[in-house]
Amino acid sequence: MIKQIQLMIVGAQKAGTSSLIRYVGEHPNICIPIRPEMNYFTRDDQYILGYKKIFPIFFKSLKNQSSIVMAKQASLMYLPKCVKRLRDHNQEMHLVALLRNPIDRAYSAFWFFRRVGREVIRSFEEALEAEQDRLKEDFHKWHHCAYLDRGIYFKQILTLYDYFPRENVHISLFDDFKKNPSEVCQSIFGLFDLPNFIINVGTHYNKASIARSEKVAHFMASKNPIKKFVRHFMPDKTAFYINNYLRRLNRKKLEPPKMRYDTRKRLLEYFSPYNKELSKLLNRDLSHWNR
Numbered sequence: 001m002i003k004q005i006q007l008m009i010v011g012a013q014k015a016g017t018s019s020l021i022r023y024v025g026e027h028p029n030i031c032i033p034i035r036p037e038m039n040y041f042t043r044d045d046q047y048i049l050g051y052k053k054i055f056p057i058f059f060k061s062l063k064n065q066s067s068i069v070m071a072k073q074a075s076l077m078y079l080p081k082c083v084k085r086l087r088d089h090n091q092e093m094h095l096v097a098l099l100r101n102p103i104d105r106a107y108s109a110f111w112f113f114r115r116v117g118r119e120v121i122r123s124f125e126e127a128l129e130a131e132q133d134r135l136k137e138d139f140h141k142w143h144h145c146a147y148l149d150r151g152i153y154f155k156q157i158l159t160l161y162d163y164f165p166r167e168n169v170h171i172s173l174f175d176d177f178k179k180n181p182s183e184v185c186q187s188i189f190g191l192f193d194l195p196n197f198i199i200n201v202g203t204h205y206n207k208a209s210i211a212r213s214e215k216v217a218h219f220m221a222s223k224n225p226i227k228k229f230v231r232h233f234m235p236d237k238t239a240f241y242i243n244n245y246l247r248r249l250n251r252k253k254l255e256p257p258k259m260r261y262d263t264r265k266r267l268l269e270y271f272s273p274y275n276k277e278l279s280k281l282l283n284r285d286l287s288h289w290n291r
């Protein structure tokens with residue numbers, strides 16, 4: 001049985017979305033994908049195949065016929081073309097966005113992309129300097145490393161409002177989710193009049209880590225003939241599990257160094273006007289982001 005997605009976590013990167021979907025997915029009436037990110041709406045090569053072909057790759061089976069189908073793609077709200085695809089799929093869908101202090105989000109994203117091999121610059125400050133040239137040169141290649149641009153949330157929320165009714169767009173702050181994850185989850189259950197459900201919020205997913213070998217990480221993140229040849233003979237699900245297994249082997253715990261004071265000060269000045277715009281849009285005090 002194939003059902004439309006009814007609930008989608010659309011961002012932001014490194015704001016707790018991996019934990020949120022797993023917590024909410026514990027509910028017996030909510031069905032989530034077997035993969036952490038559903039890239040169907042953000043990858044042209046998947047989107048062109050059509051939803052009917054992609055659905056069984058991401059969803060093993062529905063828990064029951066009345067299951068609420070939920071998915072996550074933490075890059076989605078940053079990409080207007082993909083938000084439109086989401087609307088075309090189901091305009092009645094509910095969207096959830098978790099927003100984190102854009103400075104902390106940017107720094108966390110830098111270390112994450114160092115780990116997975118997408119970030120080749122070793123200094124956060126140098127990566128910030130390179131961003132504008134990268135996005136002009138090849139947006140598709142470097143949009144994940146848009147540490148500044150991805151933190152301008154109000155533009156992304158306006159995009160969501162352009163395509164979906166405002167009452168279907170639900171915004172939470174990472175601070176609130178971290179403080180009381182159960183409350184955020186229960187509010188999501190309430191969107192579909194589902195009964196409250198006690199969830200296990202003791203596990204934190206996608207914790208900070210670094211690659212044991214950056215060469216291995218870069219190889220796994222790259223597009224090369226060897227990988228393409230092997231994938232040709234391997235089912236998608238098998239390739240996904242092998243890829244995840246190898247990434248876990250190449251991972252070790254990381255305690256990121258404290259951000260330089262001058263860097264944080266510079267980013268406070270950069271994001272301050274954008275945070276004020278977001279505060280007006282959401283009618284919520286975000287002054288603590290500007291301290």
